[in-house]
Amino acid sequence: MNAAKSFSSRLAGWLPRIVVAPSLLIVIVTVYLFILWTGVISFTSSKFVPVYDFAGLEQFIRLWATPRWHTAVANLFIFSALFLMLSTGIGLLMAILLDQNIRAEGFLRAVYLYPMALSFIVTGTAWKWIMNPGLGIQKVVNELGWTSFTFDWITDPKMAIYTVVIAGVWQSSGFAMAIFLAGLRGIDNSVIKAAQIEGASLPLIYRQIIIPMLRPAMLSVIVLLSYIAIKSFDLVLALTNGGPGSATELPSTFMFSATFRRNQMGVGAASAIMMLMTVAAIIIPYLYSELRERNNG
Amino acid sequence: MSTLEIDRVRKTYGNLEVLKEVSISIGTGDFLVLLGPSGCGKSTLLSMIAGLENISDGEVRIAGKVVNELSPKDRDIAMVFQSYALYPTMTVRQNIEFGMKIRGVPPAQRDKAARSAADLLQITHLLDRKPSQLSGGQRQRVAMGRAIVRQPKLFLFDEPLSNLDAKLRVDMRTEIKRLHARLGTTIVYVTHDQIEAMTLATRVAVMKGGVVQQLDDPQTVYDRPGNVYVAKFVGSPSMNIIPGRIEVEGTTATAIVDVANRPAARIPGIGLSSQAASTYANRKVLIGIRPELFSVGNGQAQGAISVDVDVVEPTGPDTLAVFQLGGVEVTARLPPKQVNARSSATLAVDTSKVVLFDQDSEELIN
Amino acid sequence: MANALSQQKPTVESISRQNRIRIGRLFIYGPLAVMAVLYLMPLWVMVVTSLKPLDEIYGGSFIGLPQTVTLDAWRSAWSQACIGTECTGLRPYFVNSLLMVIPAVVLSTGIGAINGYILTKWRFPGANFVFGLLLFGCFLPYQAILIPMARTLGLLGLAGSIPGLVFVHVAYGICFTTLFFRNYFVSLPDELTKAAMVDGAGFFRIFWSVILPTSIPIIVVSCIWQFTQIWNDFLFGVSFTSGGNSPITVALNNIVNVTTGRKQYNVDMAAAMIAAIPTLLVYIVAGRYFVRGLTAGAVKG
Structure with missing residues (x-):
């Protein structure tokens, strides 16, 4: 009787862990083990199917000797930099304007954000048509x-590559706007009132007080947009299919076509590992700081 | 029978010791208040009694039965939480009946129990509302109703009044007291509010840093605090602790306190045990005087002290006078309009209730 | 005092102040309106193009209203357009996407809910670490797992199938849904679970009777987020399926990239609209929840 009770109570103690275990197992396998697996393949001479020999850094050397990869990396820099600057700038501007107690805010917000609900394939298809030199804007x-x-x-x-930037900014700046707007709404109004009483003008208040207070939101926007930029794949495929030639190749499309x-x-795996390392370099410090602050707060 | 014995209970998180060998035992029908500042371990202790926290060491016995290994539902307890913890999606009735439903009580019986609890707490008209539609005081009643229907051996209250505004808090305090008188169930009640402790408890355990400083009935805690910490924590304004020294004659002591720019004040007639009298004769001590022990005296009477009143704070029924005595700030509770700020006054002290503390250990001298 | 002061100096200043405000408002509404037009333009172009006959597209302006409104392009995109060698239109692929998205959304949301519940209300040693492991999964560049996943689906006999895609979406969706539910449940007071424990409820009973009924908003957020993500996915669809099992995004891309014959832009746009309508509808109906999903991983609190 007593033993049975303690068994059932011990089971009850373990129940949460037992229930969460399958999810954890799936994630450990499909995320971490698979990353490891890709890493292993990047050190083999795999071509059409994986072979498990050891080829050292051969695939990485080949990767970095491929002009197409160089184009992809250069494009990623151009694309990310412009995409980030424009999306952040436009998003911040729209958020500040929307925060001025305006009419129809709900409607405007919905308009700026609806592209986020679309597939990048749809976006690419639409912009491809709009930017068609024979029949579009021109x-x-x-x-x-x-x-x-x-x-x-x-x-x-x-x-x-700039057409990819245009379509990307169109799709994602609303996202930046939404995060900035949430940040602005979280700022205590009394700070603004205090500054007004001291005689500060509205632009000054924004420059000196409010935008600095948006730093956490800014960090989130930059990190999340970088992540979107690095994994951008469908947009390029639908808009330019990596072309003309390989002019709009990105690491993501390179990886896909190589594999x-x-x-x-092998080259595909090596390029995937390069992408992963780039994302990890941005995301892990971000997650670490987010989690730590959350625990303190 | 519903006694509670807490026997050398300890709580540790890794190397951190939150409770250090706490022992408290109360009888059937007692109202025990665990009183202390936040972080003193009182809520942890309550959670351990409830079975929501593991007991690292020692035993908790409810009605003589060791409950260390029992889950909360098997301990025959009911608990009222600080945030009330009403299930937000259920109506008041469903909230009250939830526990019975789980125990498989038939609907008719559940309904009857819920009704009688609601009648007792005067919330019958609220039974079909959701918690979000209730005021703070009403939520508090529902939470108590949920506890009452269990008919437990032990009620546990975790700071139940601290989310209410001042007026409501006083009303609900009376309500809880009335409930205790009516049901006669043993109660353990956690609070940081010393007035709640004084008004509600039959036994008060003052806690600090995971240690019970004093376990007594409230009047004793108030009149003869076990140490300086308890003396300062219980009572508002708190007890004046004045450094001085004593001269002893038999078992009667005279306290001598320095007064700035005046001859030292002598407060005679403080009772002492003979042992304490021999230990502390002519030694430095801490003299504990509650603000209300002062009264406006006349200059001729023995033991009258002259002071320069610094500030007066009228509270309505009384006026608090603040002055320097023995190098510390001292507060006296006096009738209104008897003394003025920045003027001198002559005060008498009711020496029968003055207490003395050891200067080093800060423990009460008997 | 303040009132007296402001009443002392009337007219001139307050009028100019009002004018200033009006001009200021212009600078606020002006850019907002321009941006709104720019943001709506592609949708407008898609809609009007999809309603025009092909001749009008090659002859007229692409931005103007159609002179003759026709649904031919929609009909063609839905049931006739060629995807590869099969000329079935988007209909079967739309069904594929539905068959993929419904189980994937239900499973990932359910699993995320119980994970979030455990990680907040039944914390065990290492729970934070487990959460961290799951969280990184939200930011995984999927290129890093494409090859092993393709091999594994093959081993499991799920290669190229819709159940295979469901598995993939559930596996990576758990990361997001767990994040949503965890962050939501963190704000529910722990006393709620404690009260239920004192009432005698166990692990599953508390989840089912106390926690889940309070979680309707976050369930909606999670479902919408997962629906949008999975419906719009292209990478997994194009990597793990082929031919008749593809989801709609892959089929759309195939229609658009057909290079033979005269390009049927109206059919392309109608097809794009068909692919976009489910998520747009969800967005219009429940935009508030969509935004919450977007910002869930971003701004604290």
């Missing part, structure tokens, strides 16, 4: 009378 402006206007970035290898189209699984 034609509209030409017909309005400005006949020398050209907007053919999407077919221009030098400019095509599934060009039978260079």
Whole structure:
């Protein structure tokens, strides 16, 4: 009787761990073990299917000797930098404007944010059509009378990456806006009143007091947008399919085509590991600080 | 029979010792208040009695039965929480009946029990409302109703009044007292409010740093605090602790306290045990005088002291006079309009209730 | 006092102040309106293009209203357009996406709810570490697991199948849903669970009778987030399925990238709209919850 009771109470003590275990197992396998697995493949000479020999750093050397990869990395820098700056800037501006006690705020907020509900494939498809040099914006402006206007970035290898930036910013700046707006709403109004009483003008209050107070939101925006930028894949595929040529190749599209189209699984794995390391370098410190602050708070 | 014995109970988290060998035992029908500042371990102790926290060492016995290994539901207790912890999606009735439902009490019986508890607490008209539609005081009543229907051996209250505003707190305090008188169940009640402890308890355990400083009935705690900490924690304004020294004659002591710019004040007629009298003769001690022991005296009477009143704070029924005595700030509770700020006054002291503390250990001298 | 002061100096200053405010308002509403137009433009273009006959598209302006409104493009996109060699339209792929998204959303939300419950109300040593492990999964660049997942699905006999996709989405969705529920349950007072324990309720009873009924908002957030993510997913769909088992995003991309013959832009746009409508509908109906999902991982508190 007593033993049975203590067994059942011991079971009750373990129950939470038992229930959470399957999820944990799935995540350990599909996240951490799989990362390890990809890491292993990146050190083999795998091509079409994985082979488990040891090829040392061969795949990494080959990766960094591939001009296409260089294009991809360079593009990632251009794309991320512009995408981050524009999305953050526009998002912050819109959040501040929306926070001025305006009418129709709910409607406007919904308008700025709806692109986030769309698939990048839909976004890419729509912008591909809009930026179509024969029939899109260029034609509209030409017909309005400005006949020398050209907007053919999407077919221009030098400019095509900027079309990805445009579509990306259109899709994601509303997201930045939403986070900034949440941050602004969290700021104690009395701070602003105090500054007003001291005679500070509104722009000054924003520059000196409010925007600095948005630092946590800013950090979140930058980290999350960087993550979106690095994993951007569908947008490029739908908008330019990596082209013209390989002009809009990104690490994500490079990895995919190396692995599934060009039978260079080893190179694909190596590029995936490079991506992972980039993301981890940004995300892990961020998560660490978020978790620590949450525990303190 | 519903006694509670806490026998050398300890609580540790790793190396951190939250409770250090706490022993308290109370009888059937007692109202025990665990009183202390936040972090003193009182809530942890209550959770351990409830079975919500493990007991690291020692024993808890309810009605003579060791409950260390029992889960909360098997301990025959009911608990009222600080945030009331009403289930937000259930109506008042469902809240009250939830525990009975789990124990498989048939609906008719549940309904009857819920009704009689609601009648007792005057919340019958609220039975079909959700907690979000209730005021703070009403929620408090529902939480008590939920506890009452269990008919437990032991009621546990965890700071139940601290979320209420001042007026309501006083009303609910009376309500709890009335409930205790009516049901006669043993209660353990945690609070940091010394007035709640004084008004409600039959036994008060004053705690600090995981140690019970004093366990006594409230009047004793008030009149003869076991140490300086208890003396200062219980009572508002708190007891004046004045450094001085005593001269002893038989078992009667005269306290001598320095007064700035005046001859030293002599407070005669403090009773002492003969042992204490021989130990402390002509030694430095701490003299404990409650503010209300002062009265406005006349200059001729023996033991009258002259002071320069610094500030007066009228509270309505009384006026608090603040002055320097023995190098510390001292507060006296006097009738209104008897003394003025920044003027001198002559005060008498009711020496029968003056207490003395050891200067080093700060323990009460008997 | 303050009142007296402000009444002393009337008219001139207060009028100019009002004007200033009005001009200031212009600077607020102006940019907001321009941005709103820019944000709505692509949707507008998609809709009007999808309603035009092909001749009008090649002849007229792409931004103007259609002269003749026709649903032919929608019909074609839904049931005739060619995806690869199969000319079935998007309909079967739309069904695929539904078959994938419904079980994946239900499973991942349910598992996330119970995980969040455990990680907040039944904390065990190492619970924080477990949470950290799950949290990193939210930020995993999926390229890093594509190859092993493809192999594993093959081993499990799930390669190229919809159940396989459901598994993938549940596995990585758990990370997000656990985060949602954990952050929500953290704000529920622990005393609620304690009270239920004193009342005699056990682990599952507390979850079912006390915690879940209070969690409707976060359940909605989680479902919407998962629905949007899984419906819009392309990477897993294109990597792990082929042909008739593809989800709608993959099929859409195939339609758009067909290069033979005269490009049917109206069909492309209709197809894009068909792929977008479910998530747009959810967004319109429950936008508030969608925003909460977006910001859940970002701003503290």
